Amino acid sequence: MVSVAETRYLLEQLQFSANFPDQVLHRLAQTAKMVEMHAGTVIFREGSLNETLYLIHTGRIALEMNVPGRGAVRILTLGPGEMLAWSALVGEGRMTATAIAIAESQLIALPAPHMRELCEADHEFGYHVMREMAAALARRLVATRLQLLDLFADSAPGTNHAQ
Amino acid sequence: MPNENAAVSKRLPDSDGNPQQSHFVATEAFASIFEVLQGKGYTVIGPTIDQHAIVYDQVRSLQDLPQGWTDRQGAGEYRLERRDDNALFGYVVGPHSWKHFLFPPAMTVATADKTASGWTFQTPEDDPPKYAFLGVRACELAAMRVQDRVFMAGPYVDPAYHQRRSGALIIAVNCSQAAPTCFCTSMGTGPQCTSGFDLALTELTDGFVIAAATRDGEEILSELKSRPATVEELRQAAAVTQRAAEQVERRLDTTNIRDVLFANLDHPRWDDVAQRCLSCANCTMVCPTCFCSSVQEVSDLSGQHVERQRQWDSCFNFDFSYMNGGVIRDTTRSRYRQWLTHKLASWIDQFGSSGCVGCGRCIAWCPVGIDLTEEVAAIREPTS
């Protein structure tokens, strides 16, 4: 069992929570639970309900979407410092992709209902969590756009206006 | 560079430190300058009428000059008119500039030949004529200084330009009138010729006041029938340029121009001008400082001999910024913006001076009369 102090230390190392004030960090550490995922473990499946938000401490997680006729297509891999299953907190909890650990991974699990309660009860806490979440989602959105641009395609105009 | 206005009467020091006298050469005596120059092996290039415009081409005698003609210019407008006198240099500037001769519109820069052991590569012997440019205006001297920096001051020197430029003799003429398109006074380039010439002429009714600025110029002057200019002639000469200076009406506000343009790369005026601009590249072809070119392959029928032909190009041509299957400046807006910001802003970073000398050619030769001074003024207007 990992202590609150240890969890707190780990959270401080993560980009997501590195800049949280003490108070918020402490709350988060109290809520968090460390989980280990072996390579090959399916963390959640596309379309299923999932009530846990994760922050990746170590390891690698792949996100896959099922495309009829093509099977599971790996769309993104996540690594240390990144957030997983954001829709558990801000969506209705239905997962948009399947998450599989593709290496031994240590995740910090945050139960979504409790997080929601905390955000509701303590807007200071809620502000910091939501702000980081928005920033992380914005980064992922940009990354997804870049991926969509297919920059390495054979005749990609190498111009800077394809934004 | 000294920029005082009295330069015609200014006495240039000679090799012994004595002031050089300005001379008076009567028009009939001036006619012999062609023989003098030809005798020294120069090919004389000067103003001549071709297809309703005064262009620069080889001239062999006074008869080739546009005597008694002038040009009437405005935005999108240029036409020749008779003068009521017989002035030889009584016009302003035409569609040509001296870059036609210093930086030829088309030339072979390299060749390749297939031999038994593979391709061999050469740069052709370039043996250009020794040019004497007759009738170079103050703004054109400035344009030459600009192109000198482009072609000769960087880590690589353009051999063709260098060779033509080093051999050239420059006979400048002080303007006696300005066109409504001129704005040399805003750009600090004219109408007075202050440096960069071998000889400078000021045309009076019956002859020229001539000053030499170099030994080459002195030598030529010494072979013309001349006498020291009188005080009255010097006064008249000064009045000629003074009159031209006073006629310059157009203004371009160059205050902070680089920063103003760079800070306004998304100004709505670019969209506005793009509606009017035909992207025809005329302005870059007539501009005496534009230097862009591209290289094409020209093979003989057997494909065993290939010439690399360099031709003038323009940032208004669609393919100019081609890269990776796409074109970067794929809109007229972006191409006009490139042209104007290059001329007036980035040129300063690149070469330490403006790329515009205020000659007004781009205004006169624009088929739809786009006037860069107006565009700059509009960009300077605060946007709402």
Place this chain on the structure above:
Amino acid sequence: MSIPASTTPSSSQQVPNPWQAHAVSIRSIQQEIDGVSTYDLAFDNAAADGTYRFSPGQFNMLYLPGAGEIAISVSDDPARSASSCRHTVRTAGNVTRTLGKLQPGDTLGLRGPFGTAWPMADCIGRDVIIVAGGIGLAPLRPAIYTLLRERRCYGRLNLLLGARSPGTLLYRSEFAQWEERGLVVQTTVDQSTPDWTGNVGVVTLLLERLRSFDPTNSVLLCCGPEVMMKFTAVTAQHRGIPPERIWISMERNMQCAVGLCGHCQWGPEFVCKDGPVFRYDRIARWIDVERL
């Protein structure tokens, strides 16, 4: 004070004709990935043989008579033999297709080297992060060879490489050797294939996750599609790397490569002579301007 002889501006000393190409012959061709091959070009001209020197990041103009001339970065080790040098070329259009039809022994023209180089001296004593996308790894390979040759002069070395798909990761066969000599190689692809177990996503995500570097004492070298470089620079700054230690290599249409034809202008910069390698803080203001 004396009167000048003529108006000719005193030009710089007599410099060689920039249009003169050297004859080179293809010593070997190695296919790297689909559509990309490395050509080892040997100097035929005795005078040029053995004297050719380049710095990592510089490029040559390769000339195929009748087809045209193109800018290609040197992808070789600058410390290797000076009588030949390798270029990694992606088949794009006319000239590169013509090159693709040539055989070892065939000749072509070469002018160069041109342009600015990666700041190898700046890397000494620092962590170095190399971010490459697609063919963008080619101009960075000479930098990698240089770093690995004097490995102890540098801090932690990371290569973050993005490609379209697993099959288009350039120089994959060299990774093991690079890793062995102290360069950590991480790869990612935009489009996964069933057999791919590596990262999926754009290369900026790898930089986002990278831990083994000290942002206050790192140099980042980046080459790839312009949009990728732009976002890499944003991410790098977000990770704390100061803009003056971020370097990118730009591409533009090039005709002359020597600052005379005007084609490669990018704002006030001539990509051929002020670049292709630029320090990010000097060009940050231009990279966001569309259609510049």
